[in-house]
Amino acid sequence: MHEIRPQGRISFVRRVLSGDNMAQTVAFICATLILVITAALVFELWVHSALSREKFGFHFLATSTWDPVAGNFGALPFIYGTVVTSALALLIAVPFGVGAAIFLAELAPPKLSDAMTFLIELLAAVPSVIIGLIGFLVLVPLLSAVVPPIKDLFGDHPPFFFSGPFYGTSILAACLVLSVMIAPYIISVSREVLLAVPKDLREAALALGATRWETTWQVVVPHARRGIMGSVFLALARALGETMAVTMVVGGTPKITGSLLSAGDSMASVIASQLTEAVGNMYISSLIEVGLVLFGISIVLNAAARLMILATGTQETSR
Amino acid sequence: MKLSFRRKAVNAVMLALTGVCTVVAVGLLFFVLGYLFVQGGFSLSWDFFTKLPVPVGEMGGGMANALLGSAKVVLLATCIGVPIGFLAGVYLAEYAGGAYASVIRFVTDLLNGIPSIVIGIFVYTMVVARYGFSTYSGGIALGIMMIPIALRSTEEFLRSVPGALREGAMALGATKSRTIATVVVPAAMRGLISGMMLNLARVSGETAPLLFTAFGNQFWSPGWAQPTATLPAMIYAYAVSPYPDWHRQAWAAGFVLLTMVLFINITARSIVASGSSHKSR
Numbered sequence: 304m305h306e307i308r309p310q311g312r313i314s315f316v317r318r319v320l321s322g323d324n325m326a327q328t329v330a331f332i333c334a335t336l337i338l339v340i341t342a343a344l345v346f347e348l349w350v351h352s353a354l355s356r357e358k359f360g361f362h363f364l365a366t367s368t369w370d371p372v373a374g375n376f377g378a379l380p381f382i383y384g385t386v387v388t389s390a391l392a393l394l395i396a397v398p399f400g401v402g403a404a405i406f407l408a409e410l411a412p413p414k415l416s417d418a419m420t421f422l423i424e425l426l427a428a429v430p431s432v433i434i435g436l437i438g439f440l441v442l443v444p445l446l447s448a449v450v451p452p453i454k455d456l457f458g459d460h461p462p463f464f465f466s467g468p469f470y471g472t473s474i475l476a477a478c479l480v481l482s483v484m485i486a487p488y489i490i491s492v493s494r495e496v497l498l499a500v501p502k503d504l505r506e507a508a509l510a511l512g513a514t515r516w517e518t519t520w521q522v523v524v525p526h527a528r529r530g531i532m533g534s535v536f537l538a539l540a541r542a543l544g545e546t547m548a549v550t551m552v553v554g555g556t557p558k559i560t561g562s563l564l565s566a567g568d569s570m571a572s573v574i575a576s577q578l579t580e581a582v583g584n585m586y587i588s589s590l591i592e593v594g595l596v597l598f599g600i601s602i603v604l605n606a607a608a609r610l611m612i613l614a615t616g617t618q619e620t621s622r
Numbered sequence: 623m624k625l626s627f628r629r630k631a632v633n634a635v636m637l638a639l640t641g642v643c644t645v646v647a648v649g650l651l652f653f654v655l656g657y658l659f660v661q662g663g664f665s666l667s668w669d670f671f672t673k674l675p676v677p678v679g680e681m682g683g684g685m686a687n688a689l690l691g692s693a694k695v696v697l698l699a700t701c702i703g704v705p706i707g708f709l710a711g712v713y714l715a716e717y718a719g720g721a722y723a724s725v726i727r728f729v730t731d732l733l734n735g736i737p738s739i740v741i742g743i744f745v746y747t748m749v750v751a752r753y754g755f756s757t758y759s760g761g762i763a764l765g766i767m768m769i770p771i772a773l774r775s776t777e778e779f780l781r782s783v784p785g786a787l788r789e790g791a792m793a794l795g796a797t798k799s800r801t802i803a804t805v806v807v808p809a810a811m812r813g814l815i816s817g818m819m820l821n822l823a824r825v826s827g828e829t830a831p832l833l834f835t836a837f838g839n840q841f842w843s844p845g846w847a848q849p850t851a852t853l854p855a856m857i858y859a860y861a862v863s864p865y866p867d868w869h870r871q872a873w874a875a876g877f878v879l880l881t882m883v884l885f886i887n888i889t890a891r892s893i894v895a896s897g898s899s900h901k902s903r
Contacts, residue, residue: 322797322799322800323797323798323799323800325799326798326799326802326803327713327717327798327799329709330709330710330712330713330716330717331713331717331718333705333706333707333708333709333710333713334709334710334713334714334718334726335726336706336710337706337710337726337729337730337733337769337770337773338725338726338729340733340766340769341729341732341733343744343748344733344736344740344741344744347743347744347747347748348740348743348744348747350747351747398643399643399646399647400643400647402639402640402642402643402644403640403643403644403646403647405640406637406640406641406643406644407644409640410637410640410641411644419644419648421891422648422651423647423648423651425651425884425887425888426647426648426650426651426654428823428824428827428883428884428887429651429654429827429880429883429884430826430827430828430829430854430879430880430883431827431829431830432827432829432854432857432858432861432876432879433654433658433827433857433876433879433880434654435858435861436658436857436861436872436873436876437654437657437658439861439862440861440869440872440873441657483650486647486650487647490647514629514630514632514633515633515637516632516633516636516637517629517633520636540735543737544736544737544738544739544740545737546737546738546739546829546830547829547830547854547858550858551858551861551862571737571739571830574739574742574743575739575830575833578743578746578833578834579833579834579837590743591743591747594739594740594743597737597739597740598736598737598740601735601736601737601740602732602735602736604735605731605732605734605735606732609731
């Protein structure tokens with residue numbers, strides 16, 4: 304009855320029945336599904352922003368009118384808000400983050416270092432809406448109490464970045480909240496990179512009579528600089544896309560004033576706060592185009608970050 | 623040979639500063655935790671877990687519907703994201719090689735780097751525009767977010783399984799799929815589970831994509847096809863409201879959410895830690 308097969312070869316039917324080919328096919332389909340989803344995502348963003356892209360063209364990126372009533376849309380205030388909040392957040396978080404990473408990698412005894420890194424990584428796991436909750440209900444009232452006296456020190460003509468009325472929700476609050484959110488990333492990735500620097504380098508520098516700090520700053524950090532830059536790019540990518548915490552403290556005003564104290568808005572937060580209540584195709588299309596721009600920027604940054612971290616020869620393990 | 627005073631001073635000051643940075647970073651965590659636990663702890667009551675939200679002005683009420691809604695959305699997301707990510711990870715670690723694998727890896731990293739709000743827009747135009755706000759659409763949005771991390775952690779942990787185990791199984795005559803299912807995956811199980819838990823913790827705090835997919839609801843959301851309240855979205859809505867009583871509810875909700883997220887996180891990390899201590903590294 305049964306056909307006799309040469310030994311060592313299993314019939315195609317048996318292989319499928321035993322699930323071997325089937326398993327490979329299913330796994331292959333799942334892997335391909337990722338390509339399909341990503342392609343669909345790009346396609347959807349592109350198609351649904353067509354209306355706004357055709358009407359406003361590249362002016363969309365350079366116009367600062369955001370007038371849903373008249374149907375005129377320009378994304379400049381949001382791009383400005385995103386860039387300023389992220390850049391200032393980096394300005395605060397990078398020195399802090401790198402400092403802490405140096406301490407954890409170079410000075411702290413391994414056990415203490417691991418324990419503290421564990422805590423810092425927990426801080427990274429705190430959902431952004433909770434940072435926003437604390438930002439809105441604690442930080443904003445605190446700023447409202449602290450900032451006006453500082454502002455008074457400047458007299459009647461404060462510098463441009465400290466001018467204008469202050470209501471608590473502001474670009475400044477958004478910067479502070481963002482810096483808290485990105486610092487853990489900088490710390491944990493930079494620490495990994497610093498730990499990967501060969502011990503010989505440190506020993507050689509110390510043997511030449513350098514102090515601990517000189518060894519760290521002039522030998523170890525330069526050796527790891529690309530990886531550290533990579534962590535900064537990752538943090539920047541995260542800051543740009545960060546939505547809830549910023550939405551809650553930034554004030555939601557599409558204006559460019561140049562002052563840290565005035566309310567503003569960011570790309571992610573304008574989408575979060577307006578998409579559900581947007582009426583009219585042009586309005587929705589414009590918001591989706593803002594999303595498209597955000598998507599483009601974050602892809603470029605992520606690619607740059609990964610290339611830099613790879614270039615230092617360490618694997619990013621925290622994600 | 624003596625070090626100059628200046629060099630010694632710089633050394634001491636800078637090293638002390640790095641210590642201060644670390645203490646501030648860790649201090650922030652304790653501030654966040656402490657503040658939330660005090661505020662949330664005082665605002666939390668049994669009603670929070672059992673009652674529906676009440677209209678403005680009425681005292682009391684809870685967020686039972688949001689707790690259930692979050693659970694449903696996250697369950698759905700897990701059912702979508704974990705199998706796809708896991709199987710794709712198996713494909714990359716065990717089957718694929720060469721260019722196609724690198725393309726998938728690259729695209730996965732890309733998908734991982736996309737801001738969650740953009741994924742929300744995608745689901746909004748794909749699903750919500752056709753079928754309306756629903757538990758489904760929220761689950762799909764979070765599910766997509768889970769795929770890249772599920773994939774990367776699966777791949778990483780499967781790769782850490784020694785090749786000798788695979789060869790042993792194959793030598794005994796097991797097919798490749800059988801080897802993977804009965805030898806490789808069980809060997810990596812500890813890592814896989816913790817990876818999935820971390821993934822789950824991450825999406826359960828995710829808010830932005832839910833605002834325009836699951837939307838929100840003041841009442842129970844029967845079935846899967848209607849808008850539903852979720853815990854993170856409720857925290858947002860209640861926190862930015864002008865009512866002190868709603869703020870208290872937001873603190874309570876934040877307390878519950880953070881406790882859950884941190885609990886899952888710590889458990890997952892301790893699973894990995896207890897595993898790696900057995901292995902010789």
